[in-house]
Amino acid sequence: AQSVTQPDIHITVSEGASLELRCNYSYGATPYLFWYVQSPGQGLQLLLKYFSGDTLVQGIKGFEAEFKRSQSSFNLRKPSVHWSDAAEYFCAVGGDMRFGAGTRLTVKP
Amino acid sequence: DTEVTQTPKHLVMGMTNKKSLKCEQHMGHRAMYWYKQKAKKPPELMFVYSYEKLSINESVPSRFSPECPNSSLLNLHLHALQPEDSALYLCASSRGRSGEQYFGPGTRLTVT
Numbered sequence: 158a159q160s161v162t163q164p165d166i167h168i169t170v171s172e173g174a175s176l177e178l179r180c181n182y183s184y185g186a187t188p189y190l191f192w193y194v195q196s197p198g199q200g201l202q203l204l205l206k207y208f209s210g211d212t213l214v215q216g217i218k219g220f221e222a223e224f225k226r227s228q229s230s231f232n233l234r235k236p237s238v239h240w241s242d243a244a245e246y247f248c249a250v251g252g253d254m255r256f257g258a259g260t261r262l263t264v265k266p
Numbered sequence: 267d268t269e270v271t272q273t274p275k276h277l278v279m280g281m282t283n284k285k286s287l288k289c290e291q292h293m294g295h296r297a298m299y300w301y302k303q304k305a306k307k308p309p310e311l312m313f314v315y316s317y318e319k320l321s322i323n324e325s326v327p328s329r330f331s332p333e334c335p336n337s338s339l340l341n342l343h344l345h346a347l348q349p350e351d352s353a354l355y356l357c358a359s360s361r362g363r364s365g366e367q368y369f370g371p372g373t374r375l376t377v378t
Contacts, residue, residue, distance in 0.1 A: 198354070198372075198374065199371055199372070200270075200356055200369040200370050200371040200372050201358075201369040202369070203367075203368065247308055251364075252363045252364030253314065253322065253363075254299075254309075254358075255311075258307075259306075259307075
């Protein structure tokens with residue numbers, strides 16, 4: 158069965174620092190993988206997706222993610238975090254969009 | 267245009283009321299979804315419509331009744347809800363069943 162694990166419930170970074178949010182998946186074949194961001198009380202916005210091909214995927218708002226089959230991971234990165242990046246981040250897998258538990262990002266000034 | 271709209275934004279209803287949530291997309295997507303999201307939790311899939319036919323019902327209680335009148339509209343009819351049904355209800359759509367989904371802003375439902 159498809160499943161996603163986000164090991165970090167809450168991460169705090171300083172503004173301008175780099176960011177990496179972890180995502181591990183369990184899936185029988187090459188998965189479809191997604192990262193979404195959600196601000197409080199809002200819907201989810203797609204940051205990026207991986208279906209096949211180049212394992213380094215560029216997304217919106219300066220985010221990127223790398224698919225590593227050997228580690229069953231799809232970690233999200235950003236080189237320099239802005240205060241507006243504070244939100245909940247969800248990794249998801251598969252056509253029926255099974256979500257991880259989410260990682261809440263706090264940005265310190 | 268990647269917009270999914272949902273109405274109303276907020277809804278307060280008593281346990282004996284009947285109400286409906288509405289969702290609309292004009293991207294030509296043929297799959298539409300309802301999710302329920304409790305505070306500090308990920309969205310939980312409730313229903314999937316594919317080509318206007320219900321293809322997945324994730325064991326949702328019958329007090330929630332989905333309807334897909336056409337390829338652009340998705341409704342969720344609510345009746346005799348319980349306080350624990352209070353949540354953010356999200357609608358999403360995708361081109362096909364395995365593509366990325368685009369989410370609406372949600373309806374914040376409070377059951378009193």
